Amino acid sequence: MTPVSGLGQLLVHHRTTVQPFVSLFTYRDYWGTTVEAFDLHTAHRGLNVVSDNIVETWQNTYEPTPLSWDTLRDDRTSDDFIEYLRHTPLSPPVSDIEEISAEVRRASTPRDAAEQCVDIVRQTMTYTPGATHVHTSAADAWAEKKGVCQDYSHIVLSMLRSIGIPARYVSGYHYTGTGEIGEPVVVESHAWLAAWLGEWIPFDPTNGKDVGERHIVIAYGRDYGDVSPMRGIFSGGQSTSVDVKVTLTRQHR
Numbered sequence: 001m002t003p004v005s006g007l008g009q010l011l012v013h014h015r016t017t018v019q020p021f022v023s024l025f026t027y028r029d030y031w032g033t034t035v036e037a038f039d040l041h042t043a044h045r046g047l048n049v050v051s052d053n054i055v056e057t058w059q060n061t062y063e064p065t066p067l068s069w070d071t072l073r074d075d076r077t078s079d080d081f082i083e084y085l086r087h088t089p090l091s092p093p094v095s096d097i098e099e100i101s102a103e104v105r106r107a108s109t110p111r112d113a114a115e116q117c118v119d120i121v122r123q124t125m126t127y128t129p130g131a132t133h134v135h136t137s138a139a140d141a142w143a144e145k146k147g148v149c150q151d152y153s154h155i156v157l158s159m160l161r162s163i164g165i166p167a168r169y170v171s172g173y174h175y176t177g178t179g180e181i182g183e184p185v186v187v188e189s190h191a192w193l194a195a196w197l198g199e200w201i202p203f204d205p206t207n208g209k210d211v212g213e214r215h216i217v218i219a220y221g222r223d224y225g226d227v228s229p230m231r232g233i234f235s236g237g238q239s240t241s242v243d244v245k246v247t248l249t250r251q252h253r
Helices: 069-073 075-080 095-104 110-124 138-144 149-162
Strands: 009-019 025-028 034-037 048-057 167-174 184-187 189-196 200-203 215-221 246-249
Touching: 048 215, 069 075, 095 110, 095 138, 095 149, 110 149, 110 200, 138 149, 149 167, 149 189, 189 215
Parallel strands: none
Antiparallel strands: 009 048, 025 034, 167 189, 167 215, 184 246, 189 200
8 A cells, every 4th residue: 555656656755554553564575566564463343554645746758669569579578577478367368358469469569559459448348336346357357348447457458468568457546536735535446557668658448548647556566466455364253344445635736
């Protein structure tokens, strides 16, 4: 739940508090995500985790040197990005997706192909909250043609990897407020992706808009499994409920 610095944003302040009180152990995982771990062995009736952050964002300009298909096929590129070229359990190879990808690969440049993949998913899928869950794979969401931002991203990841374009999952938040200073806006977690096209170029297949100052990046990975905001082991009586609330407030223009 700790935002990253770089690629259009700067983490100015971060604080995590846990009630009942615990000591936090902080480290960066393999994918560069800040992880805060803790153990709580005393009896408790509730667990409250709060992450407070101040993040400065801006509209980044992406103008990479045009990348050719030959460069992507080069062994050096494959070695550097092999983990973002392999399919995963949540973004597996799907026969009809690969057929579409084969057609897309005829695009003149990898960037054109990536943009076509995003457009195809936006035109084909119907945004339907509740139709899927965090463990739904791209194959299952594509079969139903329904899903949310996580599913849209997993499907595009599968398409891009099928045609040899390295792609990574991006977890974060999307500010949807009017822009009024001090106005708290309740949002949900959001997901999009970035493709390697000479540099990491982000795409938001759910909104169909450029990724910019309204997007806050939390973590990168191969799929949702690498970047889930909270995970752990609970031992004891049956838990009654889990509540999550995310509030974004614009502090200045």
